[in-house]
Amino acid sequence: MVRRRLALHLSVLMLGTAVVRVAVVPAEVCPPVTAAEVRRSIDAAAGWLERGVQPDGTYLYGYHRDTGVVQAGYNEVRHAGIVMVLYQAYAATGSAEALVAADAGLDRALGQLFDHGDWVAWAPPGEMTSGGNGLIVAGLVFRRQATGDHRYDDLMRGIGRFLIAMQFSDGSVSSDWRDGPTPDHSLYSTGETAWGLALMGQEFPGEGWGEAAVRTIDYMVTDRDRAEGRFSRLPDHWAAHALADLRPDLLTDARIDYARRLAGYFSIRLRFESQRLGTGINLWVRWYPGTPAGFGTAGEGMGALRHLAVDDQRLADLVGGMDDRVVCTAALMVDRQITPAEAASGPHPMLEEGAWFYRGYSQMDDQQHTITSLLEALPVLEAREAGR
Amino acid sequence: MSGTMLLVAFIAAINPFRSRGSLPETPTGNARVAPVVIGGTLVVGSVAALAWWSGPVLRALQITPETFKIAVGFVAVLAAGYAFVVAVPTAEPELPGWRAGIWPVWYPRLLGPEVIAMALTAGASNGVAASTGAAAVAVAGLVALVPVRGPVPRRLVVWLGRILSAALVVVGIWLTIDGIRDV
Numbered sequence: 340m341v342r343r344r345l346a347l348h349l350s351v352l353m354l355g356t357a358v359v360r361v362a363v364v365p366a367e368v369c370p371p372v373t374a375a376e377v378r379r380s381i382d383a384a385a386g387w388l389e390r391g392v393q394p395d396g397t398y399l400y401g402y403h404r405d406t407g408v409v410q411a412g413y414n415e416v417r418h419a420g421i422v423m424v425l426y427q428a429y430a431a432t433g434s435a436e437a438l439v440a441a442d443a444g445l446d447r448a449l450g451q452l453f454d455h456g457d458w459v460a461w462a463p464p465g466e467m468t469s470g471g472n473g474l475i476v477a478g479l480v481f482r483r484q485a486t487g488d489h490r491y492d493d494l495m496r497g498i499g500r501f502l503i504a505m506q507f508s509d510g511s512v513s514s515d516w517r518d519g520p521t522p523d524h525s526l527y528s529t530g531e532t533a534w535g536l537a538l539m540g541q542e543f544p545g546e547g548w549g550e551a552a553v554r555t556i557d558y559m560v561t562d563r564d565r566a567e568g569r570f571s572r573l574p575d576h577w578a579a580h581a582l583a584d585l586r587p588d589l590l591t592d593a594r595i596d597y598a599r600r601l602a603g604y605f606s607i608r609l610r611f612e613s614q615r616l617g618t619g620i621n622l623w624v625r626w627y628p629g630t631p632a633g634f635g636t637a638g639e640g641m642g643a644l645r646h647l648a649v650d651d652q653r654l655a656d657l658v659g660g661m662d663d664r665v666v667c668t669a670a671l672m673v674d675r676q677i678t679p680a681e682a683a684s685g686p687h688p689m690l691e692e693g694a695w696f697y698r699g700y701s702q703m704d705d706q707q708h709t710i711t712s713l714l715e716a717l718p719v720l721e722a723r724e725a726g727r
Numbered sequence: 728m729s730g731t732m733l734l735v736a737f738i739a740a741i742n743p744f745r746s747r748g749s750l751p752e753t754p755t756g757n758a759r760v761a762p763v764v765i766g767g768t769l770v771v772g773s774v775a776a777l778a779w780w781s782g783p784v785l786r787a788l789q790i791t792p793e794t795f796k797i798a799v800g801f802v803a804v805l806a807a808g809y810a811f812v813v814a815v816p817t818a819e820p821e822l823p824g825w826r827a828g829i830w831p832v833w834y835p836r837l838l839g840p841e842v843i844a845m846a847l848t849a850g851a852s853n854g855v856a857a858s859t860g861a862a863a864v865a866v867a868g869l870v871a872l873v874p875v876r877g878p879v880p881r882r883l884v885v886w887l888g889r890i891l892s893a894a895l896v897v898v899g900i901w902l903t904i905d906g907i908r909d910v
Contacts, residue, residue: 340820341830348835355802355840364798366789603908610794660793660910 367613369667374720383693389440396447401702407686419474424707430485459497467516469505470528473535480538510558530577537584560597574604576640583643608637631695635708638668642715669716737861739895743869745888748815756876765828767866770837774862778850792851796906799844803899806841811892
């Protein structure tokens with residue numbers, strides 16, 4: 340009788356354990372990765388963007404590998420994101436091709452400026468967005484830092500004043516200018532604006548840019564999600580960048596607490612992603628590996644906050660976990676990137692090689708966000724390999 | 728987990744009030760001391776061993792301690808829900824003499840899945856000593872309930888067991904949220 344009951348209890352325990360294992364906590368798979376592999380991966384992804392430069396300064400927008408069809412249409416804010424990430428890649432790798440490709444996109448933007456008198460803004464046909472201008476400023480900051488070229492300083496200040504003109508008194512940010520700031524907000528333009536201003540604060544200290552960034556950062560800390568009708572906190576990677584690049588004396592406890600919360604959101608996203616295999620039962624409980632842009636944003640957000648945690652004692656307890664997440668993200672993305680051999684069998688190998696695809700489709704921001712997340716992983720891997 | 732939360736978590740998971748409802752008893756209605764002490768000692772030892780091995784176990788399972796908290800929260804809520812509904816555990820056939828401390832007191836009464844899971848997560852976050860100490864306090868509570876007999880005290884014990892089950896639901900939800908927010 341005891342044996343029968345013992346067998347019953349153990350059977351239920353084993354079955355329950357199996358269900359929890361499969362459905363609640365599948366293995367978090369992080370393949371091994373080296374700094375050299377990450378560097379090659381960055382080069383390959385930047386190569387995809389560089390090959391996509393069009394004669395008019397736009398970039399290849401998207402590609403369907405199953406049908407061999409290039410995606411029509413364009414997104415101007417993403418254009419600014421590509422310019423920015425190519426400057427980031429140039430700054431990190433010294434790749435001349437990345438600089439040429441970034442400058443091509445920047446030249447196109449320079450031909451679309453709108454001079455208001457008080458400020459200047461990048462205004463591609465039909466739109467003048469705070470988000471796009473925030474990212475163009477970020478790109479110009481990285482260009483300035485990497486090249487030492489100061490020829491765009493006045494332009495940067497002009498765009499910075501546009502970003503301030505888009506801020507409302509509560510720190511919220513209008514997404515578009517149409518004879519004035521519209522009352523609309525968009526998902527990411529608020530964080531993009533704050534980041535652009537925070538970077539301006541780094542480059543031009545004493546001019547008040549950091550203080551302007553803080554107005555919008557505090558709106559994100561306190562009111563944004565409720566005011567803009569979101570049920571939960573937005574895991575905003577641009578907000579993470581803004582905090583990471585803010586002047587240290589502006590990092591109040593409330594802003595640091597927000598950084599801690601953001602790190603938690605990115606972490607669960609990254610841990611969840613590492614559980615995704617995209618096959619068998621795992622496909623039913625975790626679905627396909629996520630979009631590279633989505634995964635990359637969480638990775639770059641975590642990487643940005645890691646910089647902050649390394650420098651700020653109030654977040655020092657998070658550094659170990661952040662390092663693990665950033666490295667795991669890089670490992671997965673290196674593993675998922677299309678290799679030359681894999682690309683060779685497709686209809687247009689050069690439109691596949693170096694890219695990340697989600698269910699057969701890759702878009703330029705897939706490469707953008709993933710490159711940034713890989714760049715964030717490099718110093719961690721280098722330190723680990725050096726035994727630091 | 729804070730020290731207080733750790734203590735509440737182990738007391739709610741081991742749930743001495745509910746466990747008292749199905750301990751081997753003497754003809755007078757008291758719980759038999761030897762099986763309770765043996766079973767209690769074994770469960771404290773099991774918690775210590777699981778807490779000690781939590782790192783290697785989680786690494787072997789390829790689960791970060793932060794994510795494992797989510798699973799523990801899930802298990803705790805399910806176990807607590809069952810314990811709330813079935814307030815008195817099913818009586819199990821007993822091994823003779825002191826061996827009743829092994830079956831059914833140690834297992835399945837005290838070393839339930841929620842206790843196993845709690846020991847692994849607490850070991851990873853709070854260490855072996857704190858986890859073992861919290862489990863020992865819960866077991867001491869069970870030993871203190873050995874003399875409880877008679878219908879009124881027993882009914883009270885059942886309801887206190889339900890309250891601890893409700894507390895385990897709260898602990899489970901807290902663990903899940905903490906696991907989601909952890910870095």
